[in-house]
Amino acid sequence: MTETVDREAIRARARASRLATCKYWRGALAQPPCGAGVDLVARVGPRRMAGWALRIPCCDAAAPVFACERKCVPTPEEDEARQRAIGEMLALLPAVMTAIPSDKSITHGEVPCPKCGGPVRWERSPVNGHLRGGCAAGCVSFIQ
Ligand SMILES: [Zn+2]
Numbered sequence: 001m002t003e004t005v006d007r008e009a010i011r012a013r014a015r016a017s018r019l020a021t022c023k024y025w026r027g028a029l030a031q032p033p034c035g036a037g038v039d040l041v042a043r044v045g046p047r048r049m050a051g052w053a054l055r056i057p058c059c060d061a062a063a064p065v066f067a068c069e070r071k072c073v074p075t076p077e078e079d080e081a082r083q084r085a086i087g088e089m090l091a092l093l094p095a096v097m098t099a100i101p102s103d104k105s106i107t108h109g110e111v112p113c114p115k116c117g118g119p120v121r122w123e124r125s126p127v128n129g130h131l132r133g134g135c136a137a138g139c140v141s142f143i144q
Helices: 007-019 040-044 076-099
Strands: 108-112 119-124 131-135 141-143
Touching: 007 076, 076 108, 076 119, 076 141
Parallel strands: none
Antiparallel strands: 108 119, 119 131, 131 141
16 A cells, blocks of 8 residues: 655644744753743643643644743744754765764764864764764764
8 A cells, every 4th residue: 555645744734833833942851941941840840741742832732831921933034044054964964974983892083074174073872882973163963
């Protein structure tokens, strides 16, 4: 059976969600307060509460518990600029990942940034081999 994926509809939903999400939202796992100084746990309750994400005003919940006076959503132009910047950063990753030695016994190092030529410092977890790192100038960062 062939499954049809409407990529445009998925993109439109994701864009609508981004445009409804506060610039100060730092994610559900971030410690309060948010970037605007609002303590969501104090105002909404513990995050382990069922449906917590539907109760906060930060994203696109239909009926949040309170209307945040500090909510500030991106303009369509800001969203487009951010998406473009993310795309540019993602385009750098294959070159960075290829430059990092595949030898798992090497646990850290530096490779040149494909954008600015500066150092991309990286480290490999001795536990699971995952990589993380970033360019000192901020061109690219990753957690794998
Ligand atoms: Zn760089």
